[in-house]
Amino acid sequence: MKSFNTSAVCIPEKHYMVDLSERVKEIKKMVDAGKYFTINRARQYGKTTTLNALSGYLMPEYLVLNLSFAAIGAAGFETEEEFVRAFIRQIKRRIRSGFIIPGDIKEQFEDYMARKVDKAKLDEMFDTLLDWCDESDRKIVLIIDEVDSATNNQVFLDFLAQLRDNYINRDTMGIKTFQSVIFAGVTDIKHLKSKIREESDAKQNSPWNIAADFDIDMSLSEAGIRGMLDEYEGDHHTGMDTAEIAKLIHDYTSGYPFLVSRICELIDTRISQSMSLNEAWTARGMDEAVKLILSEKNTLFESLTKNLNNYPDLKASIRSILMEGTRLTWNVDQEDISMMQMYGLIKNDHNVVRVANRIFETKLYNLFLSEEELKSNVFAREGDLAKNQFIMDGKLNLRLILERFIVTYTDICGQLVDRFKEKDGRELFLLYLKPIINGTGNYYIEAQTRDMTRTDVIVDYLGQQYIIELKIWRGERYNTEGEKQIQEYFDYWHLDTGYMLSFNFNKNKEQGVKRVEICDKVLFEGTL
Numbered sequence: 001m002k003s004f005n006t007s008a009v010c011i012p013e014k015h016y017m018v019d020l021s022e023r024v025k026e027i028k029k030m031v032d033a034g035k036y037f038t039i040n041r042a043r044q045y046g047k048t049t050t051l052n053a054l055s056g057y058l059m060p061e062y063l064v065l066n067l068s069f070a071a072i073g074a075a076g077f078e079t080e081e082e083f084v085r086a087f088i089r090q091i092k093r094r095i096r097s098g099f100i101i102p103g104d105i106k107e108q109f110e111d112y113m114a115r116k117v118d119k120a121k122l123d124e125m126f127d128t129l130l131d132w133c134d135e136s137d138r139k140i141v142l143i144i145d146e147v148d149s150a151t152n153n154q155v156f157l158d159f160l161a162q163l164r165d166n167y168i169n170r171d172t173m174g175i176k177t178f179q180s181v182i183f184a185g186v187t188d189i190k191h192l193k194s195k196i197r198e199e200s201d202a203k204q205n206s207p208w209n210i211a212a213d214f215d216i217d218m219s220l221s222e223a224g225i226r227g228m229l230d231e232y233e234g235d236h237h238t239g240m241d242t243a244e245i246a247k248l249i250h251d252y253t254s255g256y257p258f259l260v261s262r263i264c265e266l267i268d269t270r271i272s273q274s275m276s277l278n279e280a281w282t283a284r285g286m287d288e289a290v291k292l293i294l295s296e297k298n299t300l301f302e303s304l305t306k307n308l309n310n311y312p313d314l315k316a317s318i319r320s321i322l323m324e325g326t327r328l329t330w331n332v333d334q335e336d337i338s339m340m341q342m343y344g345l346i347k348n349d350h351n352v353v354r355v356a357n358r359i360f361e362t363k364l365y366n367l368f369l370s371e372e373e374l375k376s377n378v379f380a381r382e383g384d385l386a387k388n389q390f391i392m393d394g395k396l397n398l399r400l401i402l403e404r405f406i407v408t409y410t411d412i413c414g415q416l417v418d419r420f421k422e423k424d425g426r427e428l429f430l431l432y433l434k435p436i437i438n439g440t441g442n443y444y445i446e447a448q449t450r451d452m453t454r455t456d457v458i459v460d461y462l463g464q465q466y467i468i469e470l471k472i473w474r475g476e477r478y479n480t481e482g483e484k485q486i487q488e489y490f491d492y493w494h495l496d497t498g499y500m501l502s503f504n505f506n507k508n509k510e511q512g513v514k515r516v517e518i519c520d521k522v523l524f525e526g527t528l
Helices: 021-032 047-058 080-096 103-114 122-135 154-173 222-236 242-253 257-274 283-295 299-310 312-324 335-342 358-375 378-390 398-413 422-437 476-493
Strands: 036-040 063-068 140-145 180-185 346-349 352-355 441-445 454-461 464-472 497-503 512-518 521-527
Touching (some): 021 047, 021 180, 036 047, 047 063, 047 140, 047 180, 063 080, 080 154, 103 122, 122 154, 222 242, 222 257, 242 257, 242 283, 242 358, 257 283, 283 358, 283 441, 283 454, 299 335, 312 335, 312 352, 312 358, 312 422, 335 346, 352 358, 358 422, 358 441, 378 398, 378 422, 398 422, 398 464, 398 497, 422 441, 422 464, 464 476
Parallel strands (some): 036 180, 140 180, 464 497, 497 521
Antiparallel strands (some): 346 352, 441 454, 454 464
16 A cells, blocks of 8 residues: 655655656656756755656666765765766666666776776766767766755866766767756756865856756646545545645645645544544644644754754845735845745745745744744733633634733733834734644634735634734724725635734724624624
C-alpha cells in the first residue's frame, strides 16, 4: 500500500504524489532545445523528485548522467584536483548501479583517480567528457542536484566556466558536448559572481550567464492535488470529497509541495488515530492537521526563520505587511526581496510582495506575536486566564470574547488616542485570542481584505468557522457601508453570523457589543 512521503525523493510506485508528467514534458522541451539552466526553488519544493521523474522520462532518447553534490564534502572543493577526483567518484557510483560508459572513457577516469603526482585538472577531465560526448550514440544530459554546497567555492566557478566555454563552442564550432546541463538547488547560480578571488581579479559576470531562465511552475495545482487524493480514495474508500479537500489544501499551502504532502501525511497517520478515517478527511480533520503542522518544528520552518533573521530589513517589512497592512511594491532589483523569493518565503502577487502561503503567514503571525509577548504578555495572559469562559458545547462564544476584550483593553490601555494605529489593536486582539483557541483551533488573516483600515480574522475551531472584522471607525456612513460589505462576506463564506470589532476615536462613542440584524444575517458589533 502506498503512503504519503515528506522525506527524500517521492517514488510513484511507493508514494501518493501529484502527477508530474506535464511538468517534465515542459522541461524536456528545454532539453530538446539544448538549453542549460538551473532549477532553483526553496527547500523541500520537489526539486529532487522532479529530477528523478525527468531522468526516467529522458532515458529513452538521451543518456542521462544524474549526479548529486550532496556527498561531496568541503575538501572536494578546495582544489581543482580534489574536485576532479570527487566528480569522478560520483560517476563511479553511477557505474556501480548499472550505468554504462565506454571502456576507454572509464580507463581515463581510472587513470585520473590512480595518479599520485601530476593529478588531473579540470581541463583534462573536460577533454575526457568531450570525448565521451563525441563517442556516445545518444546525446548526453548532465543533471547535478544539491549544488548549494558548491556555490561558495572558486573551483565550482571554474567548473561552470568550462561548461560555458564548451556550450559556446558547441554552437560556434560544432563541438559535441552535453546536450543540456541542469543544476538544482536553492541558490540561483545564474547570477553568481566570484567573490573569492582578490577584489582586483574578481569576475564581473557569472560564468553561468549562458543559462536560460527556468519559468516552469513547480507548485502543485489544485487539480493535481485532487488527482493524488483520488488515487488515495480509490485505495481507502473514505468517502471524502476530493475536490473540496484539494481546494482546502491548496488554500492553505498555495501548492508548496512539502506542505501539501505533510498535511496529507498527518491526516493519514495521526489525525486518523483520534477520529475515524472518514472523519479525518473532512474540513475538521484538515483543521487538525494544520494545527499540528503549525506546532511542529521541522527543517522547512527552521530554514524559514533562519533566512528571515538573516535579512532584518525585510523581516521588518514583512512584519509591517502582516501586522499593519502595508503594501510593499515588488522590485526584483531589491536584494532582500530577490533573496527571500529564492528562499520561498514571499511571492509576487500582482506586483505586490505577499507571504508565499497561508501556513507561512500564520507561522509568522505566531512568531511576531510571540515577540510581542516577550515584551509584554498582559493581553495574552488575560486571554489565557479567561479562556474557559468562552467555550460552550464545543463552540466559541465570540460575542463574549469581544465583550471581555473591550473591558480588558479599557482597563489596561485607557482611552484611545489619536495616534492609535489599527495594527496596535490588531496585535492586541490576536494576543488575546491566541491562547483561547491555542491547541484546539486555528486562525489566519484573509489576504484579500488586509489593509490599513480593515482586517478579517478567520478562526477555525472544531470544524466551525468564525469571521471577525477589525476596523477603524470612519463615521456612521462608513460603518453602514461596512455592514453591507460584511453581508457580502457572509455570502462568500456561507455563514449566517459574523463579528466586527471597531476602534472608535469618538469621545461620545458607546462601548460594548450590540446585535445588528442585516437581512437574514446577524452581526455582533463590538466598539471600543
